[in-house]
Amino acid sequence: xxxxxxxxxxxxxxxxxxxxxxxxxxxxxxxxxxxxxxxxxxxxxxxxxxxxxxxxxxxxxxxxxxxxxxxxxxxxxxxxxxxxxxxxxxxxxxxxxxxxxxxxx
Amino acid sequence: xxxxxxxxxxxxxxxxxxxxxxxxxxxxxxxxxxxxxxxxxxxxxxxxxxxxxxxxxxxxxxxxxxxxxxxxxxxxxxxxxxxxxxxxxxxxxxxxxxxxxxxxxxxxxxxxxxxxxxxxxxxxxxxxxxxxxxxxxxxxxxxxxxxxxxxxxxxxxxxxxxxxxxxxxxxxxxxxxxxxxxxxxxxxxxxxxxxxxxxxxxxxxxxxxxxxxxxxxxxxxxxxxxxxxxxxxxxxxxxxxxxxxxxxxxxxxxxxxxxxxxxxxxxxxxxxxxxxxxxxxxxxxxxxxxxxxxxxxxxxxxxxxxxxxxxxxxxxxxxxxxxxxxxxxxxxxxxxxxxxxxxxxxxxxxxxxxxxxxxxxxxxxxxxxxxxxxxxxxxxxxxxxxxxxxxxxxxxxxxxxxxxxxxxxxxxxxxxxxxxxxxxxxxxxxxxxxxxxxxxxxxxxxxxxxxxxxxxxxxxxxxxxxxxxxxxxxxxxxxxxxxxxxxxxxxxxxxxxxxxxxxxxxxxxxxxxxxxxxxxxxxxxxxxxxxxxxxxxxxxxxxxxxxxxxxxxxxxxxxxxxxxxxxxxxx
Numbered sequence: 082x083x084x085x086x087x088x089x090x091x092x093x094x095x096x097x098x099x100x101x102x103x104x105x106x107x108x109x110x111x112x113x114x115x116x117x118x119x120x121x122x123x124x125x126x127x128x129x130x131x132x133x134x135x136x137x138x139x140x141x142x143x144x145x146x147x148x149x150x151x152x153x154x155x156x157x158x159x160x161x162x163x164x165x166x167x168x169x170x171x172x173x174x175x176x177x178x179x180x181x182x183x184x185x186x
Numbered sequence: 187x188x189x190x191x192x193x194x195x196x197x198x199x200x201x202x203x204x205x206x207x208x209x210x211x212x213x214x215x216x217x218x219x220x221x222x223x224x225x226x227x228x229x230x231x232x233x234x235x236x237x238x239x240x241x242x243x244x245x246x247x248x249x250x251x252x253x254x255x256x257x258x259x260x261x262x263x264x265x266x267x268x269x270x271x272x273x274x275x276x277x278x279x280x281x282x283x284x285x286x287x288x289x290x291x292x293x294x295x296x297x298x299x300x301x302x303x304x305x306x307x308x309x310x311x312x313x314x315x316x317x318x319x320x321x322x323x324x325x326x327x328x329x330x331x332x333x334x335x336x337x338x339x340x341x342x343x344x345x346x347x348x349x350x351x352x353x354x355x356x357x358x359x360x361x362x363x364x365x366x367x368x369x370x371x372x373x374x375x376x377x378x379x380x381x382x383x384x385x386x387x388x389x390x391x392x393x394x395x396x397x398x399x400x401x402x403x404x405x406x407x408x409x410x411x412x413x414x415x416x417x418x419x420x421x422x423x424x425x426x427x428x429x430x431x432x433x434x435x436x437x438x439x440x441x442x443x444x445x446x447x448x449x450x451x452x453x454x455x456x457x458x459x460x461x462x463x464x465x466x467x468x469x470x471x472x473x474x475x476x477x478x479x480x481x482x483x484x485x486x487x488x489x490x491x492x493x494x495x496x497x498x499x500x501x502x503x504x505x506x507x508x509x510x511x512x513x514x515x516x517x518x519x520x521x522x523x524x525x526x527x528x529x530x531x532x533x534x535x536x537x538x539x540x541x542x543x544x545x546x547x548x549x550x551x552x553x554x555x556x557x558x559x560x561x562x563x564x565x566x567x568x569x570x571x572x573x574x575x576x577x578x579x580x581x582x583x584x585x586x587x588x589x590x591x592x593x594x595x596x597x598x599x600x601x602x603x604x605x606x607x608x609x610x611x612x613x614x615x616x617x618x619x620x621x622x623x624x625x626x627x628x629x630x631x632x633x634x635x636x637x638x639x640x641x642x643x644x645x646x647x648x649x650x651x652x653x654x655x656x657x658x659x660x661x662x663x664x665x666x667x668x669x670x671x672x673x674x675x676x677x678x679x680x681x682x683x684x685x686x687x688x689x690x691x692x693x694x695x696x697x698x699x700x701x702x703x704x705x706x707x708x709x710x711x712x713x714x715x716x717x718x719x720x721x722x723x724x725x726x727x728x729x730x731x732x733x734x735x736x737x738x739x740x741x742x743x744x745x746x747x748x749x750x751x752x753x754x755x756x757x
Contacts, residue, residue, distance in 0.1 A: 083391075102241040103401040104232035104340055104361060117677075121394045123401070125241035126504045130319075139504060142392045145431040146509045148516065154504075165319065167500055169508065174515040178507075180497045182297040182317055 083140040084116050084128065085151060090136035097128040097137060129154045130165060150174075192616040194609055195364035201227040201336070202591055204356055204370035206343045206406060207377035209238025210322065210573050211562030211580035213329040215374050218584035220334030224591055227368045228335055229358050231342035232401060234326040238378060239399060239539070239563070240573060243319035245438060245501040247291075247298075248572040249284050252311035257281035260312065264570040267462045269706050270724060271419060272542050273567035275549045275749045280568055283578035288314060290577075294324040309441045319501040321573065341366050343405060344683050345608035346373065347601050348413040352556030354598030356409075357608040359680050365612065367605045371596040372557050372587050375545065376580065379537020379563040380404025380691045382629060382684075385637035385644060387533050388431060395505065397426040397433045397532040404536060406564040407544065408687035411694050411731050416546040416554040416739065418566040418728045420691075421698035423534035424541040425647065425710045427467045429483070430528040434506030436483055438498045439527060445485035447529065449478040463540070467709030470529055475646065485525045492525065533643045534710065536695055539563035539571045541710070543698075546728050549748045550586035551579055554730075557596050559583040567726075567744075615682055617672035625681035628668050632688055635660040640696055641711045650714040654700045661693050694729055697736040701727045 088111075097114050098106050105122060109115030114137070116122060129137045135155050141147025150171040157164050157179075164181030203219050205212045208230030216228040230237055251260050261277035288306070292298050297317040299307035306314045329335055340361035347355040347369070355369040381398040394400045411417060427436060439445040447470065449455050455478075459469035470481040487495065492514075499506040510525075538544030544566030545553045553560050561579035563571070571579065590596055636642050639657035641649035649657075668689060673682045704720035705713045728739040 099233055100235045102232050102235075102237040102399065119394075120391050121400050123241060123394050123396070123399055124505045125236065127236040127241055129504075131235075139508065141432075141505060141508050141512065142390075144388065144390065144392050145395060145505065146512055148512050150508055150512050150515065152504060152508050152511075154500075163320065165500070167504075167507075169511050171512075171515065176511050176515065178493065178496055178500060180317065180319060180500045184317070184497060 083124070083142055083147065084119070084122065085138045085140060086113055087136045087138070088113055090134045092134055094133065096131045096133065100127045100131045102127060126154060130156065192613055194613045196367060196609060197364070198367040198369065198605070199227060201225050201368060201370045203227070203372045203374070203587060204229060204368045205374045205376055206356055207238070207375070207564070208234035208326070208329070208337070209376060209378055209562065210240055210325055211576040212374070212376035213325040214577045215376060215561060215580040215584045216329050216335045217332045218581055219588060220332045222588040222592065224334065224588060226335050227370065228329060228337045229341050229343050229356060229368060230337065230339050233339050234329060234337060236322050237401070238322065240322040241399065242503055243501050244321055244573060245316065245318060245498045246309060247288050247314050247316055247318070247574050248312065249570060249575040250288055250312055250314050251281060251285055252308045252313070253305070255311050257284070260284065263312070264568070268422070268542055268569050269462065269464065269719070270743070271422060271706065271726065272569055273744050273749065275744055275747050276547070276568035278747050279549055279582060280571065280575050280578045283581060284574045287574040287577040291321065291324070294328055296321055296324060313441065317501055338366060338368070342680055342683070343377070343409065344612060346409045346413045346558065347604035347608070348555060348558070349600035349604050352596070352598055353413070353558040354601035354604060357605055359612065359676070359683065361676065361680070363676055365609055369601045371598045372559070372591050374583055374587060375406040375410060375553070375558065375560045375564050376562045377406030377564050378402040379535060379539065379544065380407055380688065381535050382633065382688055383536055383636055383692050383695065384533040384642040385633040387433070387643055395431070395433055397428055398535045398537065403684040403687045404691035405684070405687050406560070407536065408690040410545055410553065410555070410558070410560070411690050413555060414730060414732065415558065416728050416730050417544065417694060418542070418546040418726050419698070420536055420543040420695045420729070421702045421727055422541045422543055422707055423695070423710050424537055425467050425534050426532040426540070427470055427529055428532055429506055430530040432503065432505040432509050433532060434499060434503040436529055438502065439483045439485055439495065439525070442498055443485040443487055443491055443495055443525070445483040445525070447481055448484050449473040449481050451478055453478070464707035464709035467531055471531055471647070471709065481529050483527045483529055486523070487525045495525070531643065534641065534647070536691055537563040538566045538568065539576065540569055542566050542569045548750050551583035552586060552751070554751055557598055559587050612679065612683070615672060615679055617674055620674040620678065621672055623667065623671055624673065625678060625685045628664060628671065628685040629688060631664055632661070632685065632692060635664070636692055640699060647710070648712045648714050649699060651700065654696055657696050658693070661689060661696065665689050665693070694731065694736055697729055697738060698727050701738045
């Protein structure tokens with residue numbers, strides 16, 4: 082559904098192309114990942130999590146209550162424990178959350 | 187008119203076993219078969235890293251036998267929740283293995299919450315809390331690491347090679363180009379159930395935001411129906427009660443934050459309805475139909491509790507956290523106080539994970555076709571599976587498959603001829619230039635037909651005999667249209683085949699809806715000609731497609747702990 086590729090951050094590594102559960106991401110003609118059929122996207126965030134550069138963000142369409150907030154996730158491994166750092170932003174607004182072992186429910 | 191057949195470039199492989207679908211069940215079955223020394227092909231239409239229902243993760247294992255309870259309690263619960271139409275043998279054998287699967291997942295690296303005494307943190311007696319965002323990647327890594335498992339990704343299975351009542355392999359369309367033929371004397375179907383049969387609850391660009399993966403086209407069901415496998419209980423469609431629009435689970439708020447449901451007047455209403463899954467879906471629908479909507483989940487949540495909910499949704503359905511954050515940042519719900527989330531029903535789905543629609547299998551998860559097994563959401567008769575139940579079924583299927591393969595009792599034949607016919611059928615759909623009507627048009631027409639005439643969201647989940655007959659007529663016309671449709675390119679071919687799979691599933695579903703002459707699960711659907719529960723309908727509605735006709739078979743309820751296909755009592 083709503084994915085945005087930040088071409089300033091994307092390094093073209095292709096990690097996201099190999100994780101989509103719908104096989105919807107392909108390399109576009111400009112070399113950047115392209116979501117070919119946005120209406121089939123499940124918003125599962127697999128591609129966000131796979132991106133080492135935080136170049137893919139998820140947003141909600143207004144029909145789902147979205148107002149332009151974007152969400153990325155970055156993997157962090159510390160002492161063998163894997164966590165995800167989620168960042169959301171819109172205009173001047175910011176939020177950050179960490180999920181994973183030891184982060185509570 | 188000049189007709190050019192464009193041949194599909196084909197590679198043929200031979201394996202000891204093939205597993206179709208690389209979701210949770212498929213990954214585990216492939217691992218277990220390989221452990222027995224069997225060379226396995228795992229055939230996945232996308233990428234096993236996140237494919238299947240667990241793509242975004244889970245924040246709980248919802249099928250678990252908690253302290254003070256036994257497997258029999260779980261089976262009894264699931265049978266009662268299905269209002270009697272489920273298989274005792276399948277539920278009990280599954281329930282016995284649920285907790286073992288949880289421990290195995292923890293061994294793979296799944297983070298399961300523990301209480302102060304170091305025990306699994308239970309949420310109710312059937313549920314343990316997990317940080318399960320990475321559950322599927324853990325399973326995928328285990329499958330990749332298993333010696334003897336060969337993974338074919340971006341390969342969408344289209345046909346079972348099934349001549350004279352036994353299976354000899356599968357054919358798959360490869361993304362990019364061409365096709366694969368996997369010859370194997372034993373095949374496990376683990377594709378999951380079907381979405382996209384009905385018009386989805388969300389529209390336009392957001393239509394993929396559904397309860398069930400939009401990628402689950404019902405391929406495994408369609409392959410089985412076309413090969414003459416017996417199917418059961420398709421008429422028990424699943425309708426999920428979810429957070430409106432995002433389709434996020436309600437249990438996270440209900441069980442995790444003690445939220446209760448209130449109608450638009452602020453009144454609690456759940457106690458006026460029953461507690462089965464179907465009755466809970468019905469409750470919110472009735473309140474709205476009778477003018478007391480919309481319905482909400484209401485929780486008192488401190489800032490800390492709220493962040494806990496945000497994290498729980500990030501582990502399972504990040505869209506819901508986005509939605510809640512949008513409201514939070516807009517100043518609608520800052521700080522302490524009430525959280526209010528609107529709830530509503532999804533469109534109906536055909537699947538055997540929450541409800542009981544799918545392949546008719548014996549206790550060993552063998553289908554009615556020799557050499558073909560089924561596990562997970564594509565397998566019928568055993569609702570309330572969730573992830574651990576799907577894994578339990580996969581493990582049982584792998585055990586009986588290994589026995590059959592190593593025992594040398596399987597003698598498939600005719601793989602080459604069958605593969606040729608399948609490839610011809612696929613390549614006949616390709617043309618240099620596509621016609622005006624494409625796969626998306628056919629799917630849209632299918633979804634509209636089912637929505638209006640077979641009890642979709644748009645018809646308030648109601649259907650009658652005349653509507654179902656109209657659905658049959660329209661589906662027949664759509665099947666004719668689809669067989670005459672030609673596309674250009676591999677992606678369009680895959681999409682056209684998916685539309686045809688959904689049509690095959692829809693046609694069997696309508697036959698099942700027509701055959702169960704009662705309203706057993708009013709939350710999931712209401713038969714206007716037969717509005718009540720009818721004790722004379724306490725049997726399974728099964729079906730077999732023969733020469734394009736769907737034959738209904740009624741079978742008495744299985745109440746013991748084993749069932750075999752040849753058993754005289756159910757013949």
